[in-house]
Amino acid sequence: KAGVTQTPRYLIKTRGQQVTLSCSPISGHRSVSWYQQTPGQGLQFLFEYFSETQRNKGNFPGRFSGRQFSNSRSEMNVSTLELGDSALYLCASSPPGVDEQFFGPGTRLTVL
Amino acid sequence: AQSVTQLDSQVPVFEEAPVELRCNYSSSVSVYLFWYVQYPNQGLQLLLKYLSGSTLVKGINGFEAEFNKSQTSFHLRKPSVHISDTAEYFCAVSDRPGQNFVFGPGTRLSVLP
Numbered sequence: 001k002a003g004v005t006q007t008p009r010y011l012i013k014t015r016g017q018q019v020t021l022s023c024s025p026i027s028g029h030r031s032v033s034w035y036q037q038t039p040g041q042g043l044q045f046l047f048e049y050f051s052e053t054q055r056n057k058g059n060f061p062g063r064f065s066g067r068q069f070s071n072s073r074s075e076m077n078v079s080t081l082e083l084g085d086s087a088l089y090l091c092a093s094s095p096p097g098v099d100e101q102f103f104g105p106g107t108r109l110t111v112l
Numbered sequence: 113a114q115s116v117t118q119l120d121s122q123v124p125v126f127e128e129a130p131v132e133l134r135c136n137y138s139s140s141v142s143v144y145l146f147w148y149v150q151y152p153n154q155g156l157q158l159l160l161k162y163l164s165g166s167t168l169v170k171g172i173n174g175f176e177a178e179f180n181k182s183q184t185s186f187h188l189r190k191p192s193v194h195i196s197d198t199a200e201y202f203c204a205v206s207d208r209p210g211q212n213f214v215f216g217p218g219t220r221l222s223v224l225p
Contacts, residue, residue: 004155031210031211033213035215042202042215042216042217042218043202043215043218045213045214045215048211055211056211056212090155090156092155092156094210096210097209097210098209098210099144099161099163099206099209099210100146100158100161100210101156101158101210101213102158103148103155103156103157104155105153105154105155106154106155
């Protein structure tokens with residue numbers, strides 16, 4: 001069974017631009033969560049989608065948004081990029097009724 | 113809201129020595145506890161989890177953890193570490209199955225030859 005895949009793996013943008021990151025969960029998994037990982041803040045929860053609906057949301061500004069498609073694939077978008085948005089963005093998926101999350105390798109975003 | 117504390121940001125240890133990585137969480141009526149490991153340039157991989165039942169949980173790669181409700185702790189242990197155990201370790205808690213995960217700040221384990 002293929003794992004969680006994230007594209008692209010690396011991305012370089014400049015301040016003010018916007019970016020879209022993609023996550024394909026493990027087949028059969030309907031829940032997709034996004035996290036931002038930085039050296040100073042650790043892993044911070046962005047949002048979670050389940051069956052195309054945002055089920056939970058972390059404490060991030062509105063510049064961070066996401067969506068989930070009918071095939072459970074998810075995208076997150078960050079608009080008006082700031083230097084502080086440089087981070088590893090991790091996606092995790094969970095199957096129904098299971099307690100753990102399965103993580104992808106992440107997308108490393110660098111904002112110059 | 114749940115919170116997780118990992119008191120040690122870095123733990124250096126010699127190869128074949130035992131190690132304990134500490135994790136404390138804020139109490140909740142029900143809690144599910146996890147340890148994840150992150151190797152360089154990779155995502156997180158589940159080491160072990162506590163959902164209910166026996167308080168001693170065994171995971172992959174020889175790791176185990178003990179749930180202590182009275183001390184709200186879930187410390188991770190390994191009796192003899194290898195160089196390949198060098199990685200960052202994250203403790204996490206959730207109060208609903210598959211949802212509301214809160215991660216600790218992580219502990220960087222460095223195994224020295």
